[in-house]
Amino acid sequence: MDLTGGFGPRSGVGPVTDDEFRQLVTTMPPENTGGSFTALLEMPVTQAMELLHFADSSSSQANITKLAGDNIAPPHDPFGTLTFPSNSLLLDRAARFSVIATEQNGYISSADTPSSSANLDGGVKAEPSETDSFSENQNSKHNKRKEREKKGKSSMKKTKSSVEEDKLPYVHVRARRGQATDNHSLAERARREKINARMKLLQELVPGCDKIQGTALVLDEIINHVQSLQRQVEMLSMRLAAVNPRTDFNLDTILASESGSLMDGTFNGESYHQLQQWPYDGYHQPEWGREEDHHQDFSNQVKMEL
């Protein structure tokens, strides 16, 4: 089941137009057993388009506040949006993915993330270019990965690892021409398709992964991504430890910066109040003006305290 042909290389970081998405969607079914795939998705195509419409409106807003390059921004820009503006969309999808999983007692609706794949190439490829010098090792690793991909063998092996009862909802599998149709192989094929669907979702989450053929290399990418994220956590915590004289660093700074970065360029009234009602209110004076003047007020506050 090869879907990677449908998502061609996309240059540019802008929001996906409707035409592009329609093109992508319509090219998908003829290439494979579209019926089984949409059955796997458990969602009709129109709903996917709807999700992408929502993505368009919010991604255009996110793009307004985006600046290329700098990670350490001048004080009057919101920090968080600077680095991963369109990633936040993608991670939204994935986060909704996991939130829905808890709601459905562990059954993940794989519906959301495939529609974000169209955003992926533009959004996530911007990621390596926007990391600062501190995480340049990730960049070099990314390049090394690409070299390995070109040399690597494409193994389409589907190993039959230990099979357990398939607990996921019933799936309609269409038998292709020349394939066996007895129950055993149908179940096998259904299971393999589910695993491949999940691999596709993981591919979309991990940057630069959708061009690869073969399970082994995809897993390679995923492993590298997890390792790099864990290493980043290590380094960031070391950095935070080096900067702050105590482990309990200024709660004000966290609150102020996070309320700025989480807003993503829009003044969200309710979460703002939510932040203010936290139990640590007594620590700071809520002199927060509008969000644009935010960081200038905040820097004054910090000066007063220190």
Added chain:
Amino acid sequence: MSTYNMVKQEFIKKWITTLHMLDCSVEHPLNVTERKNAIKLSSDIAMAAARSGSTVWSRALISRSGNKTANKPVARRILKKARNRLKNRCLTLRRNGNFTAKSGVRKRTELLKSLVPGGELIKNKDYLIRETLDYIVYLRAQVDVMRTVAAVDSVTGNLTNDNK
């Protein structure tokens, strides 16, 4: 509908709580390594507590972190709530990069299992991938938050230096 922002906010709340707890129970001053370990520990606990639910990795992370906070009874309180649902199975998780398994996919799934906390207990490859997906989202949230805080800290560091 910003679910990822909600994830980050949840993480921040928990992180502030755990940092506070760890800070109260530890004597000052600490050297850089100890501070780093405390920060990492608190953020791991916060990440797992934010996801405290039906994922294997969060439970595994909590039980693993519980062993590290043996000296800090205050920090265990936050773990207790999530721990009540735990079956404490994953105390020995090895992280080994060299495998000599036969096929490429099998080797890599073994590696992935060693990376994701609690992954070694998952038999079904399907569930493993689902867990990995979830874990990646939360790891990303952790990295994003820490990076923002670090950036803010460096900026304020510059500001205070300018004043002097």
